[in-house]
Amino acid sequence: MPGNEPDLSTLDDPRHEFRAVESRDAYLGRVIALRVDRVNMPGGGVATREVVEHHGAVAIVALDDDSRVVMIHQYRHPLARRLWELPAGLLDEPEESPVEAARRELAEEVGLAAEEWSLLVDVAASPGFTDESVRVFLARGLSVVDRGVIEDSEEADLRVARFPLADAVRMVLAGEIVNASAVAGLLAAHTVLVGNVPPRPVDAPWPDRPTRFARRRR
Known part of the structure; x- marks a missing residue:
């Protein structure tokens, strides 16, 4: 309600700096790294x-001319089951912009x-434990292109x-779609x-885009 807006005036006040005083690598893999930091706490510990x-x-929330969204049903080993998800993929090409990565993944996956193209949300x-962030785009005006060769991975089964x-929104609210970026994007x-809320441009700032792991791989 008007007049009940939160007071944000204190958010820029100087506060404790959670500085890492020590850092070590516990694991370095193809998709993730596990880092262990020792961090200064406000109480002095x-x-x-x-x-x-x-x-x-x-x-990518890809919508066709009939307002249908393109979904994939893909096996996810950590949950040991198949999930309904949006077409998606890693930002593993350092020189590739997020929207170009989205174009590539939309072609390769579906x-x-x-x-x-427009920007919906960043997730x-x-x-609490990972710097992973996902940028979710809205794509319209769909056309069919060559999908290319499908690798021998979970994608071969999708x-x-x-x-x-x-209907996809109802599936979210019914707990039938649980993938975080799919929930947020849909x-x-x-x-x-x-609701006639305008999306952001595709090149809007993304302050939380992960960069540390990419720097390791260069």
Whole structure:
């Protein structure tokens, strides 16, 4: 309600700096690294914080002319089951912009291109232990392109389907879609289309884009 806006005046006040006084690598893999930091706490002590470093990723809410969203059904080993997700992929090409990565992933995963692109949301996957962040785009004006060669991975097993956006939102609220970027992207797309809230441009600032793991791989 008007007049009940939160007071943000104190957010810029000087506060404790959570500085890492020590850092070591516990694991370095192809997709993630595990870093262990010792961090200064406000009370004067030092606490251990385990941080999973990640490339970052992009995901795409691809809507066709009938307002159906393109979804994939893909096996995810940590949950030991298949999930309904958005087309998505890693930001593992350092010189590639997020929107160009999204264009590439849309073609590779579901064999589509899009004429219109806009930015929906940025999702910090689980900031309590990882710097992974996902930028979710809205893509419209779809056309079919060559999907290319499918690698011998989970992608070789994925199923592609289209759902009316309203049905996909109901699947989110029913707990049938649980992937974080899919949940956020679908609800954001519904808000943009039904609530007439304008999306951001594709090159909007992304202060939380992960960079540390990418620097390791160079």
